[in-house]
Every structure is written in C-alpha cells, then in structure tokens.
Amino acid sequence: MLEVNLQQTLPTTLDVELNCEKGEVLALVGPSGAGKSTVLRCIAGLQAPQQGFVSCKGNTWFDSEAKINKTPQQRRVGMVFQNYALFPHLTVMENIKLALDVDKGMHHQHGHRLLEQVNLSGLEQRYPHQLSGGQQQRVAIARALARQPEGLLLDEPFSAVDKVTRRKLYMELNTLRRQLDMPVILVTHDLDEAAMLADSLCVIHQGNTLQQGSPEAVLFQPNNVAIARQVDARNVFTAQLVEHENKLRLKWYDYLIDVANTSHFKVDEPVHWTLSPSKVLLHQRVRKSRGEHENPLEGTISEMVSLRGITTLILNVEHTDGRSLQMDLPEHVAMRNGLKIGETISVSLLADAIHLMRE
C-alpha cells in the first residue's frame, strides 16, 4: 500500500492525504495548477515537501520527522511523465534496457516481454521520434515497469495524444492494470477519464486533497459543495429540511421531497442537495408506472443534446423560480417518448439517489 501525507506552505500550499492499495488505480483529479504533479513529484522523490511522510509496501520513502528522504533511485518507483520524457538518442529497446535492473539478474529477455505486454513488439530498433504519440506512451509505460517498481505513477499520460488514440489507450491501460499488483496513481484533470479507469478517486484543489473514495461516491455524493463544484456536479440546489408526517423531508420551493438518507442532518437546517442526472426518471406517457409517486415534478424541456447514445435534457421545473434540472436518458427512450424542446414532461427524483451536503 502507498500512503502519502504531505504538508507544505511554500512555494505552494500542500495539504495532501491519500492512500492507494496494492493493485488499485487511484486517480488524482483537479484543475490545472491544483498541485497534482507536485504530489507525484513528492512521491517519486523529485521534490521534498516541508513535512509529511510517504511509504510504500512498508518501506518509508520520506519522513520529515525521522529525516528520511530517499532519492528517486532508492524508491523503486515507475513514473510516466506527461510528455513521456523518452531518451531521444536511444532506441525503444535501449530506453527500456537502461531502466532494467541488471544487478538483480534481470535478463534482456525481460525487455522483450515488457514490449510484448504493451503491444510494441517489432519496434525495438525505432527511435522515439519515429513513433506515434500512442506508441511513445507505451514505451514510457514499459520503461517505468522495467525496474519492477513498487508503485506506478502516471502524470496526465493521455494529454499528449489525440482523442481516437486516447480511447484505444484507455482500453490498453485497463487490460494492463489487471496484470499489475502495485499501487497505481493516475493524475488527470479529466473526470470522465478518472471515473473510467480508476477504482478510487481523490479530488485535489489548491494543493488540498478534499475527498477520496469510489468514483461513484466522490462524483455523486460529494462531502460538501466545494467538492461538488470540483467534480462538476450538475444538479446542485439549496433547500431546507422540514419535518412532515414524522419524517425529514426537503422543502424545495413548493415541493416536499423524500430523501432516503437524512442522518447527520436536523430539522430546519438549510442544506444543499444534489442528484445525478441519470437518477431523474422520466414518466412514460403511454404506460403509467408505480414509480410515479416518488418525488414527482413537472417541467418544460428547454434544451436537448444527444451524445453517444445519451440524451441530456434541461428541464425548467415548474413553481421553482425558473430552476433547471438536468437529466440523462438513453437516446432511444427520448425518441420513443417523442421528447421535444418546449414540451412539458413529468419526472421522478429517486429518493435513494438524493444526496445532502452542508456548505
């Protein structure tokens, strides 16, 4: 397990705590300048924070109190840089061989195996400038793995390739990660990329790690509104908790909304609530169902966008001073129900999926 705890005030503020289990992919997500790369550099030993500790597989790499600060060479860490940083004067094979730990009896056969693992067999004698962006990334990964590292760090590894290649590389990384039994930290500013590739997500903003958890938990159950903003939560509203028929319910304009989980909150408390757009259910116009009793709302469609089979609707909810709710539904459902801009529809908000937050 990789345990990281970093504190720093200068030159940039850093207050980071994150854990990554063996075989787990942890995505460190945040906007540009949030300190993501600094965290990776501190883990790799390329930079030392003022305080904190970094340990991997029980080995302490950095401990400010015990005055331990191992060099990158001593840390056995595999790092893939944003622009891959391949050695331009060496061939693909030489790039990998240089990182092979010959002292520990690794044979050059291992280099060929690594290239096979990243689907690059046959390109051993090419130079980095003769490779495409995707191939360069694979060499960088193979080189990072050559040392048999105890942890793998990927610094925005997909930012230097085009979209089509990126999607192919996502799949490859997914296959590769199943063969790795080390903690993997992936730095990215792309939330979709993080949710797709990672088992665990950690949000970082202005050098502070705000929340770590499963992608589902971080994206749809953020701990507070600041995190909700960072993860681009699309439906965030303010409301008040009231007691109604012996139950805490959300009073949102004229609506009384059922919420499954209201523990930790008290009556009359002003709260923020959020709901994933995929958890807003459309009431079928032809065949009514029982689900229609669950937090029903009516609204007018003000916008409709379809992308890769998902239609996103923006619904101006009635009696809410023009608040709009976003909902995602399969494109065929939108078509079958004949949804159009300007039409009024009724929807249900799933009580289980409504998440309450404090400021």
Next chain:
Amino acid sequence: MDWQAFQVSISLALLTCLSLLPIGLAIAYFLAKSNFVGRGFIEAVITLPLVLPPTVLGYFLLVGMDNNSFLGGLFVSLTGESLAFSFVGLWFASIIYSLPFAVQPMLRSLESIAPEIREAAWCSGLSKWKTFFKIELPLAWPGIITAMVLSFSHTLGEFGVVLMIGGNIAGETRTLSIAIYDSVVAFEHQQAQSMSLILLAVALVTITLVYTLNRKQARVAVL
C-alpha cells in the same frame, strides 16, 4: 615556412582544447544546474575574453603571471622557472582566452536537455553519474564537439595575447600567427602567404564542422 612555429601552434591549440574539455564541461554543468543570484555575473566573467581587446587581457595576464604575483610566485617556487614568456604560461593564457568558446556551446547544449529527461533517468534507477554519461553527455555531444573545435581554432589564431605574454621565443612561444607577422614585417611575403593559407584552411574546415554539428543538434532538440 616556419615549421617550428607550426608545431608550437598545433601543440598549444591541442593542449588548450583538451584542457578545456573537462574545465569547460565542469563550468557549463555547474551553470546549467544552478540558478543562483550571481549566475549572470559569473557568465559575464567567463564571456569577458570574448569582448575584451586581446592586448588588455594579455596585460592583465602578464601582471598575474609576474614572479612577484601570487600565481607567478607559486609557479616559480614549484618549478624554478618563470610563468610569463614560457609555453606553460601561454597554455594557461590560452585556456582563459578560449574559455567562452568552450563554455557557451556546452552550456547551451546542456540547457537544451529537458529537465524531465534527467528526472526520467533518475526514476529509471540511474545514478547522477550514470545519467551524466549515458544521457546528458550523448545529448550534449554536438555542443561539446563545437566547443572543442572552436577553442582549437581560436587558440590557433590567437595573436594579441601571445604577443603580450609569450614574447617571440622560437620553439617556445612563437606561434604561427606571430611568425606570419614577423614574415610580413621582414617582407617575406611568400612565407607569410603559405602560413596564412594553412590557417585559412584550418579555419574553414573547423567552421564547416561547427555548422554541420549545429544542424545535427537542432535535429536532436526537435525530438
């Protein structure tokens, strides 16, 4: 044709450029890695011989090599001989005189290596020395060759400094450029011409080499 002067010139140029390989590389490496406040001043001092009139530089070197000065006195106490007007003194002066020609190309080529390349080498387990020999040195090689060629040809053609601190001792401090001057003054134009042609050919070959290598370096930098 003064073959003795030719031999002095070639020996001086070779020794100077070989000495400047470790000296220039050490200075360039130190400057490329550090970013302290006085860096600009240090770079200016190293570049000074490039803009200073050779006679002025020669004068200061002559004063520095005087038997009563620290350096001159030390040399006398060690060898029993005077540093000024000797081949060793000339060699020392040539190192100072050609220093900017060695340091600048080396510094530029070391600076052109992206820091991530160095860091990637460390993360790959390479020690700082191994990183230097396997990564930085090969990547900076065109700059290093340029530095060697420039310091060789610059030393070969040096005149003012040699005249100031070397005098004109045959077989010791009389270089080809001094011999050319002597021939012209003595109206031996035929001899002056043949020696000048030799220096012209050497200069042309070295400059061609520098341009070819610079183009190669530009290609590497694009990668």
